[in-house]
Amino acid sequence: MSEAPMPPAGRAAGLAAFLKKHPSVLAIFSFCLLMAIWELAGRGGNPLLTSHPSAVYAALVKQLSSGVLVNALLQSLQPLLIGYGLAVLLGVPIGLVLGRSWVIEKSFGFYFVGLDATPLVAFLPVFILWFGLHVLVKIVIVFLFSITPIVINTWMGVKAVPKTLVEVGKSFVGSESFITRKIVLPHALPSIVVGLRLGIGRAIIAMAVAELFTALSGLGGLLLKRSEDYDTAGMFVPAFVFMAMGIIANYFLAAMERRIAPWHKATSAGNE
Amino acid sequence: MSDVSHPPIMVRARDVGREFAAPDGGIVRAVDGVSFDIAAGEFVAITGQSGCGKTTLLRMLLGLMPRTSGLLEASGRPVLGCDHKRAMVFQNAELLPWRSALANVELGLETKGVPSPERKRIARRYLELVGLSGAEARRPDQLSGGMRQRVGLARALAVDPDLLLMDEPFGALDAHTREGLQAELIRLHEQMNKTVVFVTHDLDEAVLLADRVFVMSPAGQLAEIVAIPIPRPRSDPELIRTTPLFTEKRYHIWQTMRRLEVASRAGAAA
Numbered sequence: 298m299s300e301a302p303m304p305p306a307g308r309a310a311g312l313a314a315f316l317k318k319h320p321s322v323l324a325i326f327s328f329c330l331l332m333a334i335w336e337l338a339g340r341g342g343n344p345l346l347t348s349h350p351s352a353v354y355a356a357l358v359k360q361l362s363s364g365v366l367v368n369a370l371l372q373s374l375q376p377l378l379i380g381y382g383l384a385v386l387l388g389v390p391i392g393l394v395l396g397r398s399w400v401i402e403k404s405f406g407f408y409f410v411g412l413d414a415t416p417l418v419a420f421l422p423v424f425i426l427w428f429g430l431h432v433l434v435k436i437v438i439v440f441l442f443s444i445t446p447i448v449i450n451t452w453m454g455v456k457a458v459p460k461t462l463v464e465v466g467k468s469f470v471g472s473e474s475f476i477t478r479k480i481v482l483p484h485a486l487p488s489i490v491v492g493l494r495l496g497i498g499r500a501i502i503a504m505a506v507a508e509l510f511t512a513l514s515g516l517g518g519l520l521l522k523r524s525e526d527y528d529t530a531g532m533f534v535p536a537f538v539f540m541a542m543g544i545i546a547n548y549f550l551a552a553m554e555r556r557i558a559p560w561h562k563a564t565s566a567g568n569e
Numbered sequence: 570m571s572d573v574s575h576p577p578i579m580v581r582a583r584d585v586g587r588e589f590a591a592p593d594g595g596i597v598r599a600v601d602g603v604s605f606d607i608a609a610g611e612f613v614a615i616t617g618q619s620g621c622g623k624t625t626l627l628r629m630l631l632g633l634m635p636r637t638s639g640l641l642e643a644s645g646r647p648v649l650g651c652d653h654k655r656a657m658v659f660q661n662a663e664l665l666p667w668r669s670a671l672a673n674v675e676l677g678l679e680t681k682g683v684p685s686p687e688r689k690r691i692a693r694r695y696l697e698l699v700g701l702s703g704a705e706a707r708r709p710d711q712l713s714g715g716m717r718q719r720v721g722l723a724r725a726l727a728v729d730p731d732l733l734l735m736d737e738p739f740g741a742l743d744a745h746t747r748e749g750l751q752a753e754l755i756r757l758h759e760q761m762n763k764t765v766v767f768v769t770h771d772l773d774e775a776v777l778l779a780d781r782v783f784v785m786s787p788a789g790q791l792a793e794i795v796a797i798p799i800p801r802p803r804s805d806p807e808l809i810r811t812t813p814l815f816t817e818k819r820y821h822i823w824q825t826m827r828r829l830e831v832a833s834r835a836g837a838a839a
Contacts, residue, residue, distance in 0.1 A: 461663050468633055468657045469677040469728065479679070483667050560667045560708050 345527050352530035353537070360534050365519065370538060373504055373515035376432050380439025381500040388444045388496070389489060392451025396458075396485070397477060406452070413445035417503075421510045435507045435515075442503030446495035454488025455481055483558075490554040497546040505539055577645075579732060579764040580607035580630065585639035587625050587789075599625045601789040602639070609731070612758055612765045614775035616822065617785030617792075618830065623768045624736055626785075630766060631657050631734050644731045653681055656725035658735040662717040664709040670696060670720045671705040677728035695723040700753070715746035722754075726761070735767045739774065751777060752806050759802050772826075776819045777806055784825050787833040793825050 316322060332350045339349030360366035395402045395409070417438065428434040458481050466476035508517020516535040523531035587600040600622040607613050615623045628634040629641060632651040641648045643655060656677060664673045674692035683691065696705055699719040709717055718738055725733055739747040751774060758765055758778075769775050775782045779797055786792040797818050799809060809815050 459663075461659060461661075462665065464633060465657075465659060465663045465665075465676070466680075468631055468651050469680050470651050470653055471680045475680060479676075480665065483665070486667075558667065560710055 344529060346529065348530040348533055353533045356528070356531040357534045357537075360519075360531065366534065366538070369514070369516045369519040369535065373508065373517070376435035376439055376507075376515075377500055377504045380436040380503070381443050381497060383436075384440050384444040384447055384496060384500070385493065388447030388492070389451050391444075392448045392489070392492070393455055393477065393482065393485075395448070395452040396455025397473075397481065402452075409445055409448045409452075412441070413449060417441055418506055418510075421507070425511060430511055434511060435504060438507040439500045439503045442506075443496040443500035446499060447489075447492040450492025450495065451485060451489045454485030454492075457488065458484045487554060487558045490550060490558070494547055494550045497550065498543055501539055501543050501546070576609045576611075578606050579609040579611070579643065580605075580766070581640070581642040582606075583640040585626070585629065585636050585641050587622070587629060587634070588637045599789050600629070600636075603785075603789075603791045604639075605783065605791060605794065607764060607766065609764055610762045612767065612778055612780045613783060614767045614769055614779035614781075615783045615785060616769055616772065616775045616826075618787050618826065619770065621785040621787050622789035623785050625789075627657075627734050627736055627766060627768050630732070631655055633657075653677070653728050654730055655732045655734060656728050656730040658718070658721050658725045658733070658738045660736045660738065661741055662709070662714075662721035662738075664717055664720055664724075666709050669706050669708055670701060670712065670716075673709070673720050674723045674727050676724055681728055691727055692723070695727045696720070698726070698757070699723045713746070714742050715750060718742065718750060719753075722757075726757075726763075731764060733763045733765045735765065737768055737770065740769070740771070747774075748806065754778060755803050755806065772819050772822050773810070776815055776822065777803070777809060782818075782822055784822055784829070786829045788836075792829055795822055795825070 336349045336351060339347050339352075342349075344352065357366070391409075395406050421438070424434050424437055428437055462480055462484065463476055466480045471479070504515070505517045505520075508515045509521055516538055520532055520535040523529075523535070583604050585600060585603045586598060589597045589599055591597045603626060615626060617623050625634065629636045630643065630648065632648045632655065643652075664670075665676070668676075671689065671692050674695055675688045678688040678691060693702070693705065696702055699722050701716060701719050701723070704712060704716060709720070712720065721738065739750050742750065754765075755778060757763075765778075767775075767778060776797055776799075782795045782797060783791055784793045784795065795818060799812070799814055799818075803809055
């Protein structure tokens with residue numbers, strides 16, 4: 298480092314340095330503030346129409362101790378993981394092939410662009426007719442919702458691989474398979490991870506939608522039952538579990554991205 | 570082999586041409602009827618204005634781009650595609666950003682099928698040869714531009730090619746780094762006795778490095794071949810730059826290029 302150390306600029310600079318070191322403090326502060334506002338605003342309201350954090354917490358304790366929440370979570374996780382897992386296993390190779398072969402891209406690419414923009418919710422009744430009111434329908438919906446961002450981001454990531462790097466592979470007599478595995482795939486990895494992150498968000502939404510629509514079981518089923526009982530506080534519990542799942546899944550995928558593509562962070566500019 | 574008066578011919582080009590379809594439906598001749606021989610161990614610099622087809626010619630030599638006419642042989646065999654007998658040093662190094670310097674040098678050895686421990690040993694040796702033994706574990710984003718280009722050079726040398734092709738490899742570097750790498754390249758060439766074809770638009774660089782300079786016209790023809798009889802080893806580039814022979818050759822090539830440029834403008838106007 299050639300720059301001289303910055304002179305201390307008092308307490309503000311000290312706080313900024315502390316927050317930079319412990320950024321989760323910001324999230325915790327923002328969360329507590331929101332909860333406090335909600336608590337104050339919601340306390341006086343009609344419990345049928347609104348709720349507040351302490352009531353939701355009481356409902357959470359009740360649902361945990363009766364085992365109903367854990368049960369619903371497990372029922373939801375199974376189709377979520379199977380549907381999303383299939384979407385990853387099929388989506389990444391499909392995206393790779395679309396990006397590498399223009400004949401396949403022109404022949405099949407538009408299906409995925411179209412599927413991505415389709416309001417799949419509208420097709421739910423048809424899916425129920427085809428796959429029955431069974432866990433299978435949830436898996437299909439999760440799969441269809443989450444595969445398109447994975448395919449499209451992989452595909453675009455492959456298209457963004459610089460031509461010269463592919464030429465480096467060719468100049469050293471690399472086969473198509475060698476170039477795909479050793480040059481294209483690693484280069485597209487950050488974009489693929491973006492697809493995986495978008496995909497998990499879509500998968501969670503898909504699961505919720507499927508369960509709400511079919512009233513089958515799981516967190517969505519629980520949410521529906523609580524709302525039919527006019528238990529507004531109890532309804533918030535599975536809703537928050539959905540949110541928490543999204544945050545946790547994103548956290549893990551972001552950590553995975555830092556592990557598998559550390560060079561990407563180093564070469565791209567982010568916010569300060 | 571030093572007593573052989575005529576070293577074997579490494580590259581033989583006869584009437585080599587490359588045409589491209591122009592956007593207006595016509596045909597653009599990027600390289601037009603180029604013929605030459607390059608002897609084994611020779612250092613040839615190709616120079617000319619931007620767009621004169623020098624990079625196209627280099628890519629045809631590598632086998633990355635097919636020619637549309639003519640005969641082109643390297644290492645005694647027709648050039649039909651890329652081959653481990655030829656290796657390229659790219660304009661901006663073009664390293665794989667997720668790989669360490671060492672793993673980048675291993676790239677060509679992987680496609681050559683060299684087993685891993687052997688590969689690492691060879692890669693380490695070539696990194697040392699280009700003066701980067703301490704930087705093996707560093708990724709390209711942790712290396713300077715000059716160091717990246719050294720890795721690119723080590724990567725090409727590691728496959729032990731007959732012919733080393735270099736596409737304006739020092740063009741993007743600052744003057745100080747460039748001079749350091751030029752001296753290094755002279756040393757490596759004289760020590761390893763590789764045949765080198767080096768594309769550059771820097772006349773100083775061409776005269777300093779090469780045994781012969783090929784000057785291409787804006788129309789993609791090989792206009793003139795200028796021999797540079799500066800004796801080897803050229804161990805003191807700074808001193809060479811001050812010699813009358815150097816300045817005379819440099820001026821001669823400059824004049825040739827100037828003449829070609831004027832002729833091409835007159836041709837375009839007519």
